[in-house]
Amino acid sequence: xxxxxxxxxxxxxxxxxxxxxxxxxxxxxxxxxxxxxxxxxxxxxxxxxxxxxxxxxxxxxxxxxxxxxxxxxxxxxxxxxxxxxxxxxxxxxxxxxxxxxxxxxxxxxxxxxxxxxxxxxxxxxxxxxxxxxxxxxxxxxxxxxxxxxxxxxxxxxxxxxxxxxxxxxxxxxxxxxxxxxxxxxxxxxxxxxxxxxxxxxxxxxxxxxxxxxxxxxxxxxxxxxxxxxxxxxxxxxxxxxxxx
Numbered sequence: 001x002x003x004x005x006x007x008x009x010x011x012x013x014x015x016x017x018x019x020x021x022x023x024x025x026x027x028x029x030x031x032x033x034x035x036x037x038x039x040x041x042x043x044x045x046x047x048x049x050x051x052x053x054x055x056x057x058x059x060x061x062x063x064x065x066x067x068x069x070x071x072x073x074x075x076x077x078x079x080x081x082x083x084x085x086x087x088x089x090x091x092x093x094x095x096x097x098x099x100x101x102x103x104x105x106x107x108x109x110x111x112x113x114x115x116x117x118x119x120x121x122x123x124x125x126x127x128x129x130x131x132x133x134x135x136x137x138x139x140x141x142x143x144x145x146x147x148x149x150x151x152x153x154x155x156x157x158x159x160x161x162x163x164x165x166x167x168x169x170x171x172x173x174x175x176x177x178x179x180x181x182x183x184x185x186x187x188x189x190x191x192x193x194x195x196x197x198x199x200x201x202x203x204x205x206x207x208x209x210x211x212x213x214x215x216x217x218x219x220x221x222x223x224x225x226x227x228x229x230x231x232x233x234x235x236x237x238x239x240x241x242x243x244x
Contacts, residue, residue: 007206010184011199018192026189034190037183038205044176045212048168052219055166059222059229062163066156067233070096072149073125074239076142080132087128088146089239095121096234099157104231107164107223119157126150160229168220176216180209 018026070092077088098121106112129147134140187205191198218227 006181007184007202010181010188011195011202014185014188014192015195015198018189023192026192029186029189031190033186034183037179037186041176041179041183041209044179045216048172048176049212049216052168052216055163056219056222056229059160059163062156062160063229063231063233066153066160067237069149069153069156070234070237073129073146073153074237076146076149079138079142081135084128084132088125091121091125091128093238093240095119095125096231096238099234100231103161104223107161108221108228110165110167110221110224112161112164114158114161117161119154122150122154122157126154160223164221164223166220166222168216176213180205184209 014026074089074092077085080088103112103117106117126147129143129150132139132143134143184202184205187201188198191201218225222229
């Protein structure tokens with residue numbers, strides 16, 4: 001993300017305007033204004049960055065929680081007879097396949113909603129577990145634990161779908177850009193009598209603005225882009241028909 005054209009435009013306009021009375025007016029602008037403007041910009045970036053990174057962390061936690069809950073179901077299902085265990089494995093695998101092939105692309109496009117994407121395989125698995133007839137103490141202990149794990153997986157899935165809709169709003173982007181623009185203009189006016197100093201100061205601050213915007217944009221959509229939450233943990237839970 002480059003702000004060089006904007007910086008060059010500000011530099012050109014301010015230096016062209018800095019003649020006669022306007023030059024004296026620009027120089028009358030106190031350099032003491034620059035620190036408050038910079039601090040205000042940093043605060044805006046900080047508040048938005050904290051929100052963005054919190055959402056990204058929530059997405060990672062949701063996927064990890066879902067994978068952990070599903071893994072618990074797979075392990076507990078091993079206490080039941082082969083036929084019942086195989087059905088549960090198949091439903092868990094189907095849910096993961098649907099999550100990878102359907103839900104992740106929809107979340108990346110921010111089109112995933114709880115109304116359009118239903119966890120049919122997980123719900124079937126829950127019904128399957130509830131209808132199990134425990135034959136011994138280990139199965140009687142395992143059954144309610146599997147029900148709790150499936151509920152946890154459903155909750156984690158809902159959380160990742162909700163988080164996938166998070167994004168930095170237009171008003172927030174506009175606020176950052178406007179504050180950055182005001183600071184760049186103030187820097188150019190304060191240093192308008194020394195073009196080399198003006199150019200250096202504008203370049204340094206514009207680089208900081210560009211880096212801040214790049215980091216926020218990279219993490220603003222947790223399931224989109226190169227830096228995104230991927231379904232790798234869910235893939236590790238897949239049984240592929242084999243006993244874990």
